[in-house]
Amino acid sequence: MTTTLDQTIAKKQHNWRSTLLKSQTFWVLIAIIAACVFLSLATDSFATSKNIFNITRNVTFTAIIALGMTMVIIIGGIDLSVGSVLCLSSMVLAVTMHAGYGLEIGVVAALLTSLAVGGFNGVLVAYLGFPPFVVTLGMLSIARSLAMVASNNTVVFEFGPDHDRLLDLGGGAWFLGIANPVLYMVGLALIVGFVLRWTKFGRHLYAIGGNENAATLTGVPVRLIKVAVYMISALSAGIAGIIQTGWLGAVTTNIGTGMELQVIAAAVIGGASLVGGVGTALGALVGAALIEVIRNSLGLLGINAFWQGAFIGGCIIIAVGFERVRQLRSSD
Amino acid sequence: MAILELSNISKHFGAIQAVNDVSFSLEAGEVVGLMGDNGAGKSTLVKMIAGNFLPSEGSMRMEGQSLVMHRPVDARRHGIEIVHQDLALCNNLTAAANVYLGREIHRWFGPLRVLDYGTMYRRAGEIFAELKSETRPRDLIRNMSGGQRQAVAIARTRLSEAKLVLMDEPTAAISVRQVAEVLSLIQRLRDQGVTVVLISHRMPDVFSVADRVIVLRRGRKVADKLIANSSPEEVTGLITGAIEKV
Numbered sequence: 001m002t003t004t005l006d007q008t009i010a011k012k013q014h015n016w017r018s019t020l021l022k023s024q025t026f027w028v029l030i031a032i033i034a035a036c037v038f039l040s041l042a043t044d045s046f047a048t049s050k051n052i053f054n055i056t057r058n059v060t061f062t063a064i065i066a067l068g069m070t071m072v073i074i075i076g077g078i079d080l081s082v083g084s085v086l087c088l089s090s091m092v093l094a095v096t097m098h099a100g101y102g103l104e105i106g107v108v109a110a111l112l113t114s115l116a117v118g119g120f121n122g123v124l125v126a127y128l129g130f131p132p133f134v135v136t137l138g139m140l141s142i143a144r145s146l147a148m149v150a151s152n153n154t155v156v157f158e159f160g161p162d163h164d165r166l167l168d169l170g171g172g173a174w175f176l177g178i179a180n181p182v183l184y185m186v187g188l189a190l191i192v193g194f195v196l197r198w199t200k201f202g203r204h205l206y207a208i209g210g211n212e213n214a215a216t217l218t219g220v221p222v223r224l225i226k227v228a229v230y231m232i233s234a235l236s237a238g239i240a241g242i243i244q245t246g247w248l249g250a251v252t253t254n255i256g257t258g259m260e261l262q263v264i265a266a267a268v269i270g271g272a273s274l275v276g277g278v279g280t281a282l283g284a285l286v287g288a289a290l291i292e293v294i295r296n297s298l299g300l301l302g303i304n305a306f307w308q309g310a311f312i313g314g315c316i317i318i319a320v321g322f323e324r325v326r327q328l329r330s331s332d
Numbered sequence: 333m334a335i336l337e338l339s340n341i342s343k344h345f346g347a348i349q350a351v352n353d354v355s356f357s358l359e360a361g362e363v364v365g366l367m368g369d370n371g372a373g374k375s376t377l378v379k380m381i382a383g384n385f386l387p388s389e390g391s392m393r394m395e396g397q398s399l400v401m402h403r404p405v406d407a408r409r410h411g412i413e414i415v416h417q418d419l420a421l422c423n424n425l426t427a428a429a430n431v432y433l434g435r436e437i438h439r440w441f442g443p444l445r446v447l448d449y450g451t452m453y454r455r456a457g458e459i460f461a462e463l464k465s466e467t468r469p470r471d472l473i474r475n476m477s478g479g480q481r482q483a484v485a486i487a488r489t490r491l492s493e494a495k496l497v498l499m500d501e502p503t504a505a506i507s508v509r510q511v512a513e514v515l516s517l518i519q520r521l522r523d524q525g526v527t528v529v530l531i532s533h534r535m536p537d538v539f540s541v542a543d544r545v546i547v548l549r550r551g552r553k554v555a556d557k558l559i560a561n562s563s564p565e566e567v568t569g570l571i572t573g574a575i576e577k578v
Contacts, residue, residue, distance in 0.1 A: 008466045009457045198446040200436045203425075207433055210422030217420040218434035218488075219405070277424035 024271035024322055025283040028290055035293050043300045053179060055296050057247070060181035061086075061240045063288035065259070066266040067192045068236030070284045071229050073267050074196075075208045076276025077132040079230060081121065081139035082237040083259035084147070087251075089114045089241030091147040093166075094156035094251040103162035103169070107242055114238025115231050117143055122227030132230075140260065148253045157250035170246020181243050185285070188239070193281035205229065209276030265312060266291055269319045290315060333396055335360050335496055335527045336381070336412075341390035343376050350376040352551040353390070358496065363518060363528045365538030365559075368548035369571050374531055377548065378498055381529075382414045383407035395495075413494035417501045419485040421473045427480075428456035428469035431487045459487040463520045465513070478506030479513030486517050489526075496527045503537050515541045535564045547571055554578070 020026050039046035065082050072079045093110040097103065121139055124130040159166050172180050196202035204225055207215040216222050237256075245251050268274065269290055270283025294311050334357035343351040351373040358364060368374045379385045381392070383401035392399040394410055401407050407414075421430050432452050439448040456469040465483035473481060482502055489497045499518070503511045511534075518541050521528050532538055538545055539559060547555040547570040554577045555562075555570045569575035 005464060005466060006461055009460050009468055194444075198441075198444070200438070200447065203429065203433075203436060203447060206425060207422045207429075210424035211420070213418075214420035214422050214430075215433070217404075217416065220434050277422070 022326075024319065025280060025286050027322070028269060028271070028283075028286050028319070032286065032290050032293055035290075035297060039293075039297050039300065045300050046297070051296070051300075055292055056182045057179040058296075059285075059288050059292045060179075060185040061244050062259070062262055062266050062291065063185050063285045064181075064188055064240045064243070065233075065237050065263045066270070066284035066288050067188055067281055068233035069263045070267045070270070070272050070279040070281065071192070071196075071205060072132075072233045073209075073264075073272040073274060074205045074276060074279040075226060075229055076212070077125065077226070077229070078136065078264070078274070079121065079233045080133065080136040080260045081117065081143055082233060082263055083256035084140045084143035085114055085117050085234050085237035086241040086244065086256035086259060087253060088117065088143040088147040088150075089238035090245045090251045090255060091151050091156070091253065093242055093245055094159060095150050097159040097162060097166065098156050100160045102160075103165045106159075106162075106166075110242055111235065111238050114234045114241075118231035118234025119227060121234065122230030125230060126223040126226035144253065144257075151251070151253060153253050155250055155252045166246045167249050168246070170243045171249070181247060184239070184243055188236070189281050189285055192284075196279075196281060201225065201228075206277055209278070262291065262312075263288075265316050269315055271319075271323075273323055287319075334358060334393075335395060336399075337393040338381075339391050339393070341377070341380065341387045341392070343373075343380060343385060343388050349551050351380070351387075351548075354548070354551075354553045355390075356546055356553065356556055358527050358529065360495070360527055361522055361525045362544060363522050363530060363542045365542035365545040366529055366531045366548070367533075367535075367538060367545060367567060367571060371550075372548040372571070373551040374548055375500075376551075378414070378500065378529070378531060381407070381412060381496075382498060383412070408492065411493070411495035413489035413492060413497050415482070415485045415489065415497060415499045415502060417504065419481055421481055421484060423474040424472065426470050426472055427460075427467055427476070427484045427487075428452045430473055430484050431456045431459065431469075431491060433488075435491065455491075456487060459490050462490070462524075463487065463517055465517060477510055479510035479517075482506075482510075482514045483517055486521065489521075490524070494526060496529070497521060498529045498531070500531050501533065502530070503532065503534055511537065535567065538567075539564055549573060 045051055069079060069082065089110040092113045093106045096106040096109045117139060121135050124135045125132045170180060174180055175183055204215065204220045207220055208222055208225060212222060244255065266287035267279065267284055268287065270287030272279030272283060291312055294315065295308055298308055298311065299305065337357040339355050341351060341354045354377060366374055376385065380387050383404045383406045386402065399410060422433065437448045437451050438445045453469045460467040460469065460483060463483055463486060465480065467480045467483045473484065502514050515537060518528050518530065530538060530542060542559055544558050545562060545567060546553060547567060549571065557578065566575060570578065
């Protein structure tokens with residue numbers, strides 16, 4: 001039997017099942033589900049509504065920033081400043097509201113500050129050719145220092161006339177008893193997922209990560225897109241900062257310390273490749289969820305909390321190991 | 333009328349004369365081999381046609397109109413496309429995504445403007461069929477052969493309906509079987525009435541697919557003759573300088 005050229009061209013080599021089985025996000029999701037089933041059976045305290053509420057809410061801060069980080073990683077970059085930007089955003093919000101301004105003004109000020117930081121990172125990386133690692137490492141130090149300057153390194157826990165509205169924004173549960181941070185996370189994930197899959201902008205992110213030179217030659221506005229992506233990353237950290245402020249009800253200048261590493265871990269566990277060109281919004285959520293489930297389960301199982309780092313670090317290395325195996329297979 | 337006409341084109345970088353008083357014209361639907369040793373001025377000449385460099389002297393005319401290009405985008409607007417030696421493809425994207433990179437098609441989904449995957453897959457498939465290349469629009473470039481990659485890069489030029497395609501060493505880094513595939517792609521382009529300039533070191537490729545060969549040596553044109561009236565031995569002599577000029 002001979003196949004015509006048209007049949008060959010029309011043939012789909014992959015169906016949804018093979019795509020699914022090759023997806024790292026899918027296997028991490030399976031791991032999470034398996035862990036949850038095991039924990040529900042092994043402990044009395046895991047499958048309680050209070051614990052589930054806690055887990056889902058704790059996931060959100062990492063997950064929201066991981067959404068932005070995933071976009072940065074897709075273009076082959078890295079953003080180490082997110083933890084400090086979260087702190088700066090929280091502190092700008094807190095100081096503004098403490099000074100007597102309303103919630104709206106505080107939120108706008110915090111978001112604009114975040115965007116400015118991201119824009120600064122982006123311009124240095126895209127237009128002046130600085131390595132993103134170094135620029136954002138510098139910003140990690142600068143942003144936290146600015147937060148200390150803004151607050152004189154004090155704890156802010158009174159947020160002026162809109163104090164209660166802020167706490168409700170971050171700590172409430174406006175819809176079906178689901179914690180507000182979870183709602184924000186789901187909303188943002190849907191937006192990021194849509195942008196990555198269905199827009200030219202998203203397509204161009206993958207192109208830049210795959211072959212920046214090719215993207216430039218085909219007329220993709222590479223520099224502009226890079227600046228936009230670093231701004232989005234900082235914005236996601238800023239949003240997480242605002243929500244976290246409302247949830248905690250107090251801001252210190254050490255919130256978000258070391259968070260950049262946890263966020264990068266979430267993105268990588270969820271399938272983003274630090275080489276660039278690979279990553280999804282769902283992956284960011286799933287990666288963040290796995291980290292939180294590990295953290296939570298170690299506590300419930302009575303394992304010393306000092307082991308957390310070892311387990312999470314092990315997951316990162318296993319995730320990268322899977323990617324390496326795939327690379328070796330495809331290069332055969 | 334000639335598609336492209338070069339008159340007394342020269343280019344010098346400081347004291348170095350890279351291209352010296354070169355004139356030729358390209359007709360619609362012909363394949364011209366551009367040959368010469370390293371440093372003969374091939375790349376400089378091509379870069380002038382591609383809009384990377386302005387000529388120091390001389391003029392270019394495209395379909396009778398004077399042509400001055402300051403940037404590569406200008407060349408593309410005039411219907412001149414380059415297939416780069418490294419092909420400028422993204423390994424992590426599908427063939428269709430690469431063909432449409434920077435020229436994506438959209439459709440409306442309610443109030444949202446979204447990528448039109450269906451149309452892009454279908455049209456890319458049509459172009460591959462037209463090129464008679466066994467390339468599947470949904471496959472990732474990463475998993476493709478050298479010949480299929482060339483097909484994707486060439487499909488890009490079909491999309492813009494280029495009149496002149498410059499191919500920079502398309503057969504330099506691929507296997508013998510794939511060379512035949514690439515040469516047939518060039519013939520497909522010619523069948524569509526596209527003019528192809530094939531820059532190559534490989535004598536057999538030029539002699540199997542080109543209608544005419546232009547030889548450069550030390551920045552000067554030393555031969556411009558029909559393949560039928562020449563021979564690989566003669567062209568080798570012209571490239572090395574054993575034969576002064578014909």
